[in-house]
Amino acid sequence: MNDKTTHFGFKDIPWEEKQGKVAEVFHSVAGKYDLMNDLMSMGIHRVWKRYTIELAAVKPGMRILDLAGGTGDLAAKFSRLVGKDGQVVLADINGSMLQVGRSRMADRGLAGNLDYAQANAECLPFPDNYFDRITIAFGLRNVTDKDAALRSMRRVLKPGGQVMVLEFSKPAKAISPLYDTYSFKLLPMLGKLFANDSASYQYLAESIRMHPDQATLQGMMDEVGFVNTDYINLSAGIVALHRGYKA
Amino acid sequence: MSIRAEISMAATGALEGAMNRLLLQDPETLAELARLEDRVVGLQLTGVGVILYFLPHTRGMSVMTQYAAEPDVLIIATPAALLRLKLSDQPQPTLFSGDIKMHGDIETAQRFQQILGKLDVDMEEILSQYIGDIAAHRLGNIGRGLTGWFKQASLTLGKNLSEYVQYEGRDVATATELDDFTRAVDTLRDDSERLTARINLLKSRLT
Numbered sequence A: 001m002n003d004k005t006t007h008f009g010f011k012d013i014p015w016e017e018k019q020g021k022v023a024e025v026f027h028s029v030a031g032k033y034d035l036m037n038d039l040m041s042m043g044i045h046r047v048w049k050r051y052t053i054e055l056a057a058v059k060p061g062m063r064i065l066d067l068a069g070g071t072g073d074l075a076a077k078f079s080r081l082v083g084k085d086g087q088v089v090l091a092d093i094n095g096s097m098l099q100v101g102r103s104r105m106a107d108r109g110l111a112g113n114l115d116y117a118q119a120n121a122e123c124l125p126f127p128d129n130y131f132d133r134i135t136i137a138f139g140l141r142n143v144t145d146k147d148a149a150l151r152s153m154r155r156v157l158k159p160g161g162q163v164m165v166l167e168f169s170k171p172a173k174a175i176s177p178l179y180d181t182y183s184f185k186l187l188p189m190l191g192k193l194f195a196n197d198s199a200s201y202q203y204l205a206e207s208i209r210m211h212p213d214q215a216t217l218q219g220m221m222d223e224v225g226f227v228n229t230d231y232i233n234l235s236a237g238i239v240a241l242h243r244g245y246k247a
Numbered sequence B: 001m002s003i004r005a006e007i008s009m010a011a012t013g014a015l016e017g018a019m020n021r022l023l024l025q026d027p028e029t030l031a032e033l034a035r036l037e038d039r040v041v042g043l044q045l046t047g048v049g050v051i052l053y054f055l056p057h058t059r060g061m062s063v064m065t066q067y068a069a070e071p072d073v074l075i076i077a078t079p080a081a082l083l084r085l086k087l088s089d090q091p092q093p094t095l096f097s098g099d100i101k102m103h104g105d106i107e108t109a110q111r112f113q114q115i116l117g118k119l120d121v122d123m124e125e126i127l128s129q130y131i132g133d134i135a136a137h138r139l140g141n142i143g144r145g146l147t148g149w150f151k152q153a154s155l156t157l158g159k160n161l162s163e164y165v166q167y168e169g170r171d172v173a174t175a176t177e178l179d180d181f182t183r184a185v186d187t188l189r190d191d192s193e194r195l196t197a198r199i200n201l202l203k204s205r206l207t
């Protein structure tokens, strides 16, 4: 028996239950996910993602993993950037999210170089040294064993390859009161209004707070062996883009 | 990431969104564009300090401000020349006049320009976004501090709520910036009108 506990939002729950609970949240939000993203971040998530895509410096022919890729915002852009000689894998643990992603890609006329994988970030089903770039956007905080996930990402990354972790982080003090009101009052309300599911959005707000801050996450990335790690604060640290390389 | 970079990303998203909406209403042009599916066209606006990369695909195009590989062709144009692209009745000759230079695959550039020409893109609007970006850069330098950031952000966020959600927000400029760049666009327009007048004058002398 494992009596380790972990966070599910602000609650402490048994370690092995988190994955199932996270799955419930994303099954429940999958259909409305894109709309809610726009509403919740007032569209700014597109700016954060766009920035990540530009900094990824993707070239034709590259092989890219968009992990916890959900409905595929990043994967779609990467698909055009790598071209017909490249490959993009959209991976997510959640079948419902992946399904929404897949049909969105078909709508956009994307197919040729895109693959889908239902996979857990903690134990990725890909060969060693396989990808030129790995992105995980707003995914890591949902993973139970973050160290295992980072190790697994490093394993499948090519030497010289780059990992990018885009995730909510610790905002500058000056904006925290407003941010608190927003995420604990407004966010669940929006969730109730538009998705009739305030509990899931309550979880999202709480999980954002429990996620490691900038320095901690950078430390974790160093710990598993990524080199030249750094991070860039976006929107005053509401979100941070972490980068690391495999030597 | 500075507020300047965020504004630049938002402006690029807005441009991409606007172009793709137009393209979706124009299947013929879209089909022509799709034939450039494996090409990348860079557009450098002299004096504005920004290069836009256009990546056509079957549903429109991606627009980026950074591209890691070599574009197939780089078009270097003055903002005035770009404006005239739209103002003139025959867009073609502009390509070869002095204020537009090209490096790389000229044919791709021509095809791309013809597509742009057919599309009812508001060049002034596009330019204003990036001229606004320069104003934002100035703002960013003064207000690196959080207060500056926050003022800016709340303006941005406030505006965005209504429009940004519809498509990648175009209206991220503050009032000062708007003033700045309407003035800049006006100057550009005056310049280009003066140029047109001079060209007409030259033409009449030639005949």
Ligand SMILES: C[S@@+](CC[C@H](N)C(=O)[O-])C[C@H]1O[C@@H](n2cnc3c(N)ncnc32)[C@H](O)[C@@H]1O
Residues within 6 Å of the ligand: A022, A026, A067, A068, A069, A070, A071, A072, A073, A091, A092, A093, A094, A097, A119, A120, A121, A122, A136, A137, A138, A139, A142, A143, A144
């Ligand atoms: C907030 S969504 C982000 C989706 C997308 N990357 C985006 O930015 O829009 C988080 C995603 O992480 C996925 N996820 C959660 N735990 C995961 C795990 N252990 N391995 C892989 N994906 C996971 C969820 O299914 C969900 O689709």
